[in-house]
Amino acid sequence: MNAQIEKLYALAQKQERMIIGLMSGTSLDGLDIALCKISGSGNNTRLELVDFETMDYEPQFRTYVREVFSKRTIDLQTLSGVNAYVGIVHAKLINQALQQWQMDASQVDIIASHGQTVYHAPQSLTHDTHLPNSTLQVGDGDHIAVITGIITLSDFRQKHIAAGGEGAPLAAYGDFLLFTDKIENRILLNIGGISNFTFLPHKDSPYEAYATDLGPGNTMMNQYMKEHFDEEMDRDAHVARSGKPDQKLLAELSKEPFLLLDFPKTTGPELFNLQYLQHLQELSGTTALSHEDVMATLCHFSADTIVAAILKQCTDLQHVAVYISGGGLHNPLLVELIKDGLPDYKITSFEELGLNPDAKEACLFALLANETLVGKPDHVNQIKDSPAVCMGKISLPA
Numbered sequence: 049m050n051a052q053i054e055k056l057y058a059l060a061q062k063q064e065r066m067i068i069g070l071m072s073g074t075s076l077d078g079l080d081i082a083l084c085k086i087s088g089s090g091n092n093t094r095l096e097l098v099d100f101e102t103m104d105y106e107p108q109f110r111t112y113v114r115e116v117f118s119k120r121t122i123d124l125q126t127l128s129g130v131n132a133y134v135g136i137v138h139a140k141l142i143n144q145a146l147q148q149w150q151m152d153a154s155q156v157d158i159i160a161s162h163g164q165t166v167y168h169a170p171q172s173l174t175h176d177t178h179l180p181n182s183t184l185q186v187g188d189g190d191h192i193a194v195i196t197g198i199i200t201l202s203d204f205r206q207k208h209i210a211a212g213g214e215g216a217p218l219a220a221y222g223d224f225l226l227f228t229d230k231i232e233n234r235i236l237l238n239i240g241g242i243s244n245f246t247f248l249p250h251k252d253s254p255y256e257a258y259a260t261d262l263g264p265g266n267t268m269m270n271q272y273m274k275e276h277f278d279e280e281m282d283r284d285a286h287v288a289r290s291g292k293p294d295q296k297l298l299a300e301l302s303k304e305p306f307l308l309l310d311f312p313k314t315t316g317p318e319l320f321n322l323q324y325l326q327h328l329q330e331l332s333g334t335t336a337l338s339h340e341d342v343m344a345t346l347c348h349f350s351a352d353t354i355v356a357a358i359l360k361q362c363t364d365l366q367h368v369a370v371y372i373s374g375g376g377l378h379n380p381l382l383v384e385l386i387k388d389g390l391p392d393y394k395i396t397s398f399e400e401l402g403l404n405p406d407a408k409e410a411c412l413f414a415l416l417a418n419e420t421l422v423g424k425p426d427h428v429n430q431i432k433d434s435p436a437v438c439m440g441k442i443s444l445p446a
């Protein structure tokens with residue numbers, strides 16, 4: 049037997065595994081690296097976050113990725129290069145993190161790599177019924193396996209689509225197994241570039257768990273800050289706080305058909321971007337707004353979308369608690385507006401559930417890899433409209 053396959057077989061039989069989960073989101077700020085100790089599988093999964101680091105990207109990384117990021121027309125040579133380049137950069141950052149943690153690659157069993165989404169194209173975006181739902185993550189797993197010397201699982205979203213999903217959000221799989229409660233109906237709200245939530249009804253509830261994207265989280269605010277202030281983000285909402293939301297633009301933004309679709313659904317910056325904003329400013333006669341007022345409007349738009357979605361899911365439920373993770377948790381205005389819109393619900397940081405909110409998504413991929421190695425697809429057969437499958441492709445270091 050190939051020694052690497054033998055190793056994989058042995059890993060699947062261990063009591064517990066050290067798995068590195070990786071996530072790189074739309075904001076392109078850095079690579080989230082979560083070192084997780086995982087035992088069991090399914091409802092018996094135990095996940096301990098041993099170490100976590102966000103390794104910052106060099107500006108050159110952002111420049112290369114932005115050349116192909118959520119654009120309909122790109123240079124194929126660049127895409128091909130970026131696929132390998134992202135894998136190589138991620139592998140080197142893992143090696144650096146291991147050095148920082150004074151660990152040897154031999155102490156890590158598996159790497160679970162999300163890669164970098166460069167295009168997400170559900171049919172709700174393309175309106176093309178001949179082409180299937182599709183999504184593209186770059187950062188090839190073979191490069192990661194060869195450079196780190198660690199068996200790598202990657203490209204998790206393709207199986208989800210192959211089995212009938214949209215390739216996202218995958219959060220429900222981990223959230224359902226780790227955070228379902230006996231009494232509380234939980235909303236695990238993640239505010240990344242795009243906002244999404246997992247609805248976790250309490251254990252005896254007749255309702256089903258599911259995860260759905262909601263709309264923009266930080267992405268439009270980030271894009272606007274980059275374009276007009278040459279900043280990666282509106283740190284602590286200074287700019288948005290100094291402006292006033294414009295009701296005409298807000299009303300135009302709120303007409304977006306995606307917002308009216310039933311849950312679950314998915315989206316990305318392919319829809320919510322600056323060209324889209326410009327178009328709606330023209331439609332609403334608000335092109336003369338100050339940059340500060342546009343930022344205030346975008347922050348309100350993200351908050352309103354999130355509040356409306358939570359109310360839509362939870363209005364008839366009791367014991368609802370909302371746990372927030374993702375970078376949006378650090379935007380004080382956004383969180384304030386969400387709290388104002390949901391005065392009757394418990395709203396708190398996801399940290400209360402015992403896991404670092406910034407590490408949540410990277411941990412998810414570690415858990416998904418663990419399920420692929422030792423779980424069973426029917427561990428997750430109670431998630432609405434999401435196929436019960438194990439995900440990820442296997443790359444061997446040699």
Ligand SMILES: Nc1ncnc2c1ncn2[C@@H]1O[C@H](COP(=O)(O)OP(=O)(O)OP(=O)(O)O)[C@@H](O)[C@H]1O
Pocket residue numbers: 072073074075076077239240241242266267270280281282283284285373374375376378379380409
């Ligand atoms: N102090 C802060 N003030 C305002 N916004 C912040 C702050 N800290 C983080 N953010 C926002 O959070 C973003 C990073 O969030 P996160 O890491 O969850 O995004 P992501 O991983 O790129 O998202 P996704 O996984 O959805 O693509 C930043 O780009 C910024 O918009």
Ligand SMILES: CC(=O)N[C@H]1[C@@H]2OC[C@@H](O2)[C@@H](O)[C@@H]1O[C@H](C)C(=O)O
Pocket residue numbers: 073074165168183215216217218219220240241242243244259261314315316409
């Ligand atoms: C296609 C893609 O990369 N989607 C991401 C993105 O970032 C947030 C939201 O949009 C979510 O749908 C998803 O990531 C998380 C980890 C998920 O799949 O649950």
